[in-house]
Amino acid sequence: MRLLATAALMLVPAAAVGQTAEWTGTWKIVNGTCREGLTATVVEVPGTVTLKGEGNGRDIPPSERVVRVAADGSGRGIFPNPVFGDLEVAVPPGRGKRPIKLTQQTRGICQWELR
Numbered sequence: 001m002r003l004l005a006t007a008a009l010m011l012v013p014a015a016a017v018g019q020t021a022e023w024t025g026t027w028k029i030v031n032g033t034c035r036e037g038l039t040a041t042v043v044e045v046p047g048t049v050t051l052k053g054e055g056n057g058r059d060i061p062p063s064e065r066v067v068r069v070a071a072d073g074s075g076r077g078i079f080p081n082p083v084f085g086d087l088e089v090a091v092p093p094g095r096g097k098r099p100i101k102l103t104q105q106t107r108g109i110c111q112w113e114l115r
Helices: 002-018
Strands: 021-031 039-045 048-053 063-068 075-079 087-091 100-104 110-114
Touching: 021 100, 063 075, 063 087
Parallel strands: none
Antiparallel strands: 021 039, 021 110, 039 048, 048 063, 075 087, 087 100, 100 110
């Protein structure tokens, strides 16, 4: 019985890995005059989208933000940031590469899309 329980637990991660999507994009400014060009890797698993920003090596450090998403793939998250204030991430419905929006309003409204 113990062997069956262990085997069943080992199957769960394998199923989740099969549903993982990963892609890389560049943040492009769509509104405002803020900087653009930072690269981020997006990792999707059922229930979450994780954005891993590489930073710029100067004033923007690497980051990782996890957004909970609904069954349709959409979700929102607000994350405090010491440089820009609160950042809002909006993930549209879908799966795989799609335009994810990032908004900050502390130093003027700026919006980016990860493409």
